[in-house]
Amino acid sequence: MMIKTVCVVGLGYIGLPTAAIIASRGMQVIGVDVNQTAVDTINAGEIHIVEPDLDIIVRSVVTTGNLKATTTAEKADVFMVAVPTPFTQDDTCDHAADLSYIQSAAQAIAPVLEKGNLVVLESTSPVGATEKLAHWLSEARPDLSFPQDKGDYADINVAHCPERVLPGYVLQELVSNDRVIGGMSQACSDKAVALYQTFVRGECITTHARTAELAKLTENSFRDVNIAFANELSVICDKLKINVWELIKLANRHPRVNILSPGPGVGGHCIAVDPWFIVSSCPQEAKLIRQARLINDAKPFHVIDKVVQAADEFKRPVIACLGLAFKADIDDLRESPALQILHELVDKEVGTLLAVEPNIKTLPSSLAQSKVELTTLETALDVANIIVVLVDHKQFKVADKTQFASKVVIDTRGII
Incomplete structure (x- = not known):
């Protein structure tokens, strides 16, 4: 042809x-x-x-x-x-x-x-x-x-x-x-x-x-299941007061172990969505795939609970959420757990909320009527007393880590 x-x-x-x-x-x-x-x-x-x-x-x-x-x-x-x-x-x-x-x-x-x-x-x-x-x-x-x-x-x-x-x-x-x-x-x-x-x-x-249709769904379900394992580990480590990043680094020294990095949840138009298409087609058979989705969908609420607890320690909490995209160095907000977390914090009225997302110029319409301010990393580090790292954008990775020393930091990406 x-x-x-x-x-x-x-x-x-x-x-x-x-x-x-x-x-x-x-x-x-x-x-x-x-x-x-x-x-x-x-x-x-x-x-x-x-x-x-x-x-x-x-x-x-x-x-x-x-x-x-x-x-x-x-x-x-x-x-x-x-x-x-x-x-x-x-x-x-x-x-x-x-x-x-x-x-x-x-x-x-x-x-x-x-x-x-x-x-x-x-x-x-x-x-x-x-x-x-x-x-x-x-x-x-x-x-x-x-x-x-x-x-x-x-x-x-x-x-x-x-x-x-x-x-x-x-x-x-x-x-x-x-x-x-x-x-x-x-x-x-x-x-x-x-x-x-x-x-x-x-x-x-x-x-x-x-x-071919199922191959694509399978690829992303495989990723989702493995991320769910890492996310569940991070919740366990929080309860046991263990550094999950150190734990994973040590476990991954085993020649046949490769644990992925945990995060605030799973977002995007693929990994957060595709496994559900398998579950929807075969609801009785896709037990592990469904459970992985439930674990990853629950992770944002674990992060929210940590932010609420931190806010309770301040008379006037100012919370800076670093990143709104679903992954690093892009502007795509689809199915973003970071954006979901910010929405939930708005609803809970936990304090003054700042959003730092270097890849967008305006907040999404869903936040148009909120009091969230889109600002720079420099401003956020200057005025916030709680920093929530939600996306590992390159701008956050290269930031001077001493600037975070006086803040309460909730780091879901392990970069601080």
């Missing part, structure tokens, strides 16, 4: 870097997003998210005309869907995935599909989502055949290739990482491999779509 034009639906933390990388390989890329501001920003050669070096490559491919953004899908050889899959708001389901964004993407691209096109779902999804995408497309285009009916002889090829990149290193890992490609037929897999081999140096491994 000769690929000249690629349409990427969803220009967020995965879609925009993917679109930019493909455009840098000389293909024409049409980026589609419902956010007009994001579209205008990209067409101006700028970016609306924080990712190292992404601004440089976007400016380049927009200038050459290889990337343009729009709110409407256009004809292309390949369509890549990289839209959110948050939790559904249905109370009858246990953290099930909301696939409405995928359905909307199907409705957007269906009118411009042509025989021979490839549609790839990159969104992290529960098992069966790729088949649902194909079904939604077939409902909208009954004049075309799809692989669930025609297999290798379908007019439209459909595959799933989950993203597996680390925020902060997205551009490198989009190229260097191996990719698991699950087609709904062998022909679908082969056509998807042809696409990814245009920009991926890692190996492209083919499987069925359902296996």
Whole structure:
């Protein structure tokens, strides 16, 4: 299959870097997003998210005309869907995935599909989502055949290739990482491999779509279970008055032990979300995966209790929360335990609250009506009597540690 034009639906933390990388390989890329501001920003050669070096490559491919953004899908050889899959708001389901964004993407691209096109779902999804995408497309285009009916002889090829990149290193890992490609037929897999081999140096491994979907969920569930072990250890160490960081360092000297670092919880659009998709699909079988999620979801409240106890020691507590993002050196606040902790502290009215997040310019709208002040690290260290380290941003790591000596420090990241 000769690929000249690629349409990427969803220009967020995965879609925009993917679109930019493909455009840098000389293909024409049409980026589609419902956010007009994001579209205008990209067409101006700028970016609306924080990712190292992404601004440089976007400016380049927009200038050459290889990337343009729009709110409407256009004809292309390949369509890549990289839209959110948050939790559904249905109370009858246990953290099930909301696939409405995928359905909307199907409705957007269906009118411009042509025989021979490839549609790839990159969104992290529960098992069966790729088949649902194909079904939604077939409902909208009954004049075309799809692989669930025609297999290798379908007019439209459909595959799933989950993203597996680390925020902060997205551009490198989009190229260097191996990719698991699950087609709904062998022909679908082969056509998807042809696409990814245009920009991926890692190996492209083919499987069925359902296996590819579960592979991504499994990767993040593995991480979640191991983080839960570290987080549970940290709670145990608090009770026994043991330094968890020293304990883990010592235990990890065993040649077959590699305990991860604890934190204030688990955040982001992957590790904090994906395991629930397995639990939702197999609630009776996914016992360990569910328990790990419960442990990690409970960790923010353990941190909150420690902050409340510290605040009780001061007549006028001033609490500085260092970091709001879900991980270091990014601006992504999705599912962030740090942000959750700050919200809970606002509700508890424990004192004056300061937020230090060097990667954002304004507080999220959820805090707009609160009295939380977004400030600098210098100001926070000057006026706060309680410091809560929630994210290990580089700015916090290199700070003069003697400045913390006179403060009550609750360090969930082990950097002080």
